[in-house]
Amino acid sequence: MQHFTKAEIRHIEDRYQDFLKVIKDKFDEGRLARIEKAFRFSNAAHHGIKRKSGEPFIIHPIAVARIVAVDLGLGATSIVAALLHDVVEDTDYRMSDIENMFGTRVSRIVDGLTKLSGDFDAKHALTLKKMLMTLSDDVRVILIKIADRLHNMRTLDSMPAHKKIKIAGETLFLYVPLAHRLGLHAIKSDLEDLSFKHKHPEEYEQIQYLLHNQEDKRNYLVNEFTSPIIEKLKEEGIDCKVEHRLKTSYSIWQKMQKKAVAFNEVYDILAIRIIINSKKGISEKRQCFDVLSIVTDIYKPKPDRIRDWITMPKANGYESLHVTVMGPQGHWVEIQIRTDRMDDVAEHGFAAHYRYKDIRNFENELDPWIERIRELLQSSDSDAFEFLDDFKLNLFSSEINVFTPKGDMFSLPLGSTVIDFAYEIHTELGNKCIGAKINTKLVPISHILENGDQIEILTSENQSPKLEWLKFSASPKARGKIKNVFRLEKSKHTEKGKEIIEELFKEINAPFTSNNLKKLTAHFNLNNKEQLYSEVGMGFLELDDVKDIIGKKSESKLVKYWNITFGSGNKNKEEETPENQKIDKKKPFLLRENQDNIKFSLAKCCNPIPGESVVGYLTTDDHVIIHKVKCRELEKFIANQGEKIIQAEWTKFKRQSYLTRLHLQGFDRMGIVNEVTTLISKGHNINMRSLKFDTHDGIFMGDLFLYIHNTNDLENLINKLRTIKGIDSVNRVENLED
Structure with missing residues (x-):
C-alpha cells in the first residue's frame, strides 16, 4: 500500500468539507456525527488506494454520498451506507465489522451493494439478483447503487476504450431502465447522455453541436410561445413558473434512428413545463386543470394528445397533465402542467416520497412491483x-x-x-x-x-x-x-436436440465435432452447446442453412464467416499473418479478408457491413461475432458478459460483398422502377439480388436486396437514389428476411 501525499490528503479533506457544507443544515448533530464516523472509517480503510484516474479512491464514496443526499434527497442512513459501500469489497474489513460499528440497517444496505467476489462481469445477473432480494427489505439499496453507477459514468474518461463500451452498454441495458422504473428522471437522463457520449462519441458531439448552434433561435421561439401564457397566468393570479427543457441528446438520436429522420425533423426537441406553487386547501388536480383551461384558450390542442397522469398516475409515481398544442410557428409543442410536489416526484421519483410520505407507506406502494420481481427471482435456475x-x-x-x-x-x-x-x-x-x-x-x-x-x-x-x-x-x-x-422437460428437449443435430450432420457428411458445434452456437448467438440442443429440441431454431453455417458454402450464398487478425493499425503489421495470434483486448481487433488464423461471423440481428462502427463478442477462444455498436442484442451480452466484448475495426474489403436491404417510399410515376434499376446497374461495386415494389393510391413502397462492399458504396447509392424524382425516402433495413 502506498501513502498519500500531503496534497492528496488535503484534497480529500476539502472534498469532504464541501460535502458537509451542502448537508449540514439538513441534519441534527447526532446524524452528522454518524456521517462523520462513517467517513473517517471509510477514509482510513481506503487509505493509499487510488482509482484508475489516479485520484484517491475515497473521493468516489464521497461523490456517491453527495448524489444520494442532494440528487436523491435521502437521509443519514443512506449517506452512511454510501460512504461505506466499497469497504467490504475493496479492503480487509468484513460485513460483521460494518454491523458492529454502524448497526444492522446500514450493514444490510451495504451487503446489498457489495458485489459478488470473483469475476463480476460474468456474474452480473447474479449480482443483480442479490441486489433485488435486498430491495424487498430496503429500496435504498437500489437508489444508492444507481448513484454509484452515475458517478462511475461521470468519471469514465480514464478507462480504456473497450471498457467504456462495456460500461456504457451495461448502463443503458440495466441502470437506465432501473432509474426509469423508480421515476428518477433527472438521473435517468444523465445516465443516458453519458452512455451515449462514450458509446457513440461522434454522434454525441454532432448533436451537441447542432443543439448549441440553434440555441438563440430556440430561445426566441420559446419566448414568443410562452409570453401570452405567462401574461394570462399572472392576470388570473396563479403563482407558478414557466420553463422549458430540451430532450436529451440520447433521446434525440434514438428518435432519429427509429423514425429515420434528420435532426431538423425531430420536432419535439423542446417541451414547456408549467410548475404551480400549489395552494393549500385546493386540490392539486383542480389547480392543474385550471391552468390547462387557460393554455387551451390561447393555443388549440391536439385532441388525441391530452394525457391525464394525475387521475391515474404512472406506475413509478409520475403525476402530470400533458397537452400538445399548435404553436404560433406552426409546430406542435408539448406542455406539461404539474404542481411543485409533482415536479419533485417527476424528477426524483420514488426517492421524493421520503419527503412527502411516511417511509412505510411509501414502501407499501412498491409492494406490487417487488412481488413481480420476487416471482422472477424464484426461477433461480433460469438462464442469466x-x-x-x-x-x-x-x-x-x-x-x-x-x-x-x-x-x-x-x-x-x-x-x-x-x-x-x-x-x-x-x-x-x-x-x-x-x-x-x-x-x-x-x-x-x-x-x-x-x-x-x-x-x-x-x-x-x-x-x-x-x-x-x-x-x-x-x-x-x-x-x-x-x-x-x-x-421441467428441458433434459428431454436437450437430448432430442442433440439427436436432431447429429442426424443432420450425417445427412450433410459433416463431422460431429466441437468446432462445428461452436460455429452453430455462435451463429445463433447462444451461450453453449446445451442451450443449442435445448433450443433445437423445442423447435425454436430453423436449421435449413447448417451446411452454409459450418463452412460448406456455395459461391452464390452470402459468406457468413471471415478470417481476422489483429494489430496496432500499422501498415507493415497488417501484411503479417502470424500463427496462433492471441487476442489483445487493449488493441483494436482488425477484421480482414482471407486470413486463416481466427474466424469471425457477422451477427444476424444487425447485419453489419465494412465501414460501420462495430465491436466483437468472443463466443469461444477462436470465434468472434461482429455486432454494430448500436445493436440492441449486443446490450444484453454487454450487461451479462462484458468481459467478452472487444474493440473491432474493418480493414479494406474489396472482394467480398454483403447482403443489404434498402426500403424506398415515394410517389408512383411511370418509369420510376426502371430508373432505380438503371442507377444500380451503373454502380460497379453493387450487385442486385432482388427487388420488390408495391403501389397503392399513387404511393409506392419497395425493398431492394443488394450486395455491397462497404458503407461508402452504400451511402453513395442512397444519396443517388434520393435524387430520383418521386422518391421521398430511402432507408436501410437491418432485417434481411423477405
Missing part, C-alpha cells in the same frame, strides 16, 4: 440472459390499465395480450385460458389489450400451456409461468 431480458421487460415497458368484469384494475406492460392478463390474475387461469370476451366480443389469447379494456377470461379443462404462447406474451410473469412448465 433470460433473467436479464425478463427483468428489463418488467422495468422499461410503458404500462396499460385494464379491468376485470368486477371492476378491479390491473397494470400490465404495453403490448400485453389476453394470456398476460390471465396469468396476472392466477397461474391456473393462465394455464387453462382459451380466449376472452372484451366488450362482449370474443377474442383469441393472442389478442393485444388496449388501455381501459374490461376482460372476461374464458377457460377449458382440456387446455394446457403451449410453447408458441411465448411469441405473443409480453409480461415477465406470464413468460416465467409458461417457461416453468417447459423447463
